[in-house]
Structure formats: structure tokens, C-alpha cells
Amino acid sequence: MQKAYKLLALQENISNKEAKALIDKGLVSVNGKRLSIARGELSPKTIFVIQKVQKPQIIFQDEQILALEKPAFVESYDLCKFFPTWSLLHRLDRETSGVILLIKENSDFHTKAKMEFKNQKVYKEYLAIVNGILSEEIEINKPILTIKKGFAKSKISKDGLPALTQVTPLQISGKKTLIKAVIKTGRTHQIRVHLASISHPIFGDTLYGGSPSSRLMLHAHKITLFDYEFSSPQPTIFQGIIQ
Known part of the structure; x- marks a missing residue:
């Protein structure tokens, strides 16, 4: 088990700070459910989906x-x-x-x-x-x-x-x-x-x-x-x- 934001950073090849910000903004989901706790621990096999923010x-x-x-x-x-x-x-x-x-x-x-x-x-x-x-x-x-x-x-x-x-x-x-x-x-x-x-x-x-x-x-x-x-x-x- 590892902290969610660290796993996301590895998956997306971004910094831990950027990964935590994405989760805090409500833009990351796992199995169709929004991920709300950046420091929560998840399996290393977890697959994250990032919501793409469109322009108005x-x-x-x-x-x-x-x-x-x-x-x-x-x-x-x-x-x-x-x-x-x-x-x-x-x-x-x-x-x-x-x-x-x-x-x-x-x-x-x-x-x-x-x-x-x-x-x-x-x-x-x-x-x-x-x-x-x-x-x-x-x-x-x-x-x-x-x-x-x-x-x-x-x-x-x-x-x-x-x-x-x-x-x-x-x-x-x-x-x-x-x-x-x-x-x-x-x-x-x-x-x-x-x-x-x-x-x-x-x-x-x-x-x-x-x-x-x-x-x-x-x-x-x-x-x-x-x-x-x-x-x-x-x-x-x-x-x-x-x-």
C-alpha cells in the first residue's frame, strides 16, 4: 500500500505536489468514484482517471x-x-x-x-x-x-x-x-x-x-x-x- 498522491505522481510522471493538487481539486477518480483523500493508502495496482477540465x-x-x-x-x-x-x-x-x-x-x-x-x-x-x-x-x-x-x-x-x-x-x-x-x-x-x-x-x-x-x-x-x-x-x- 502507498499514498494515493505518490502513486498518481508515478502513473502520470508528475511531481507529488501536482498529483496532490489534482486530487484536492476533485479531478481524480478510481473505479468511477472521486478520490477525496490524497494521503489515503491504495494498492500500487490502482488505476487513476483524471478528469479533463474543458475551457468555457x-x-x-x-x-x-x-x-x-x-x-x-x-x-x-x-x-x-x-x-x-x-x-x-x-x-x-x-x-x-x-x-x-x-x-x-x-x-x-x-x-x-x-x-x-x-x-x-x-x-x-x-x-x-x-x-x-x-x-x-x-x-x-x-x-x-x-x-x-x-x-x-x-x-x-x-x-x-x-x-x-x-x-x-x-x-x-x-x-x-x-x-x-x-x-x-x-x-x-x-x-x-x-x-x-x-x-x-x-x-x-x-x-x-x-x-x-x-x-x-x-x-x-x-x-x-x-x-x-x-x-x-x-x-x-x-x-x-x-x-
Whole structure:
């Protein structure tokens, strides 16, 4: 047995520091499950798979708004490094893929767009794969409290902020369900916490009780703001899980 990051370094012919960084970023999996502990001991015969991080692709651009296809494992704020004249309008979790919007900082459109989010007038639709069989549509209306101590984690609490998620099952495969989630509010980890609260955590969401996987199976599928509507197709990795 040997430490995981050392074995990975040997397999990929990289330094121990580079190998540890890949594991810490959640980019390394073994047997289809994300490797989370770099110093954990594994067999020398272990075969590692490294998730390739794609570059964000432009869905649409005009003088007011930039719609991007955010890859999984890219921090939202890092998108501005690719597009330095633009700023984030909203955020997605690091492992969440899909549509994300950027704007020109402090522009009139920026001010109006922020008000649309604040007034819950923005349509936000996600796709997710959850553990278990969810056969009926459900509306989850539970307040969410977020605690930030080094990293953010949320929970259902009467002391939290109002949060509403509408969940519709789309396809069942084995003991997993592909669902559509539409959120009226935008609390931290809202969909993840709400689904976990009904015993259907998102596949790959080990923070909230989901089964281990190579990534969090959550995708920002569609967003509508004013007269703009943008969508991103279901990731191919979803199709390999839901058959």
C-alpha cells in the first residue's frame, strides 16, 4: 500500500505536489468514484482517471450580456480570467456545469439584472441525477441556513432564509432518477440541500449524502432573464448513468 498522491505522481510522471493538487481539486477518480483523500493508502495496482477540465464556451454574446457554458470543476470567479472585461452576474458551484451569465460591471443592464434576481423574476432550470426512485412531482418549500467556516455548508433550519424548489422526475434508471429542478430563490447549495432533505441527494454529492461518483451530477440547463433565454444540453456523462 502507498499514498494515493505518490502513486498518481508515478502513473502520470508528475511531481507529488501536482498529483496532490489534482486530487484536492476533485479531478481524480478510481473505479468511477472521486478520490477525496490524497494521503489515503491504495494498492500500487490502482488505476487513476483524471478528469479533463474543458475551457468555457460562449453560448451568446452582445454588448450587454455574455452567456457561457461553464464546465464542471471550474470556479465561477475563474471565468473572468478567460473574459477579463466581464463580471459575474451570478454563480454556480464548482462542480456544477451549464449556463452562467456575465455582464459589464456597474452598467445600467447590470443594475436592472440584479433587481430581476432579487425580485425572483429570473427563470432557472437545472437537471440532476438523484439517488433513489422519485416518481412524482414535488415542491420543496423549506428555509435554508448557510454556515461559512472555511467552506460553505447549508442546512434546513427555521432560522434560515425562504427557499423554494420545484422538482419534476424525467427518467428512472435502476435506483437513480433524472430530475428537473426549477428554483425560485437562489440560496447556497439550495437544490442539493432540498433534494437531500427528501432523501434523494444528488448523485456524487457526498457532502449531503449522495453516492460517490466522478463529479456532482448537477447541470444548469436553462436560464431566462428579460427577453434573453439560454440553454445548455444535458452533459454526456449523465447519459452514461441514466440509460
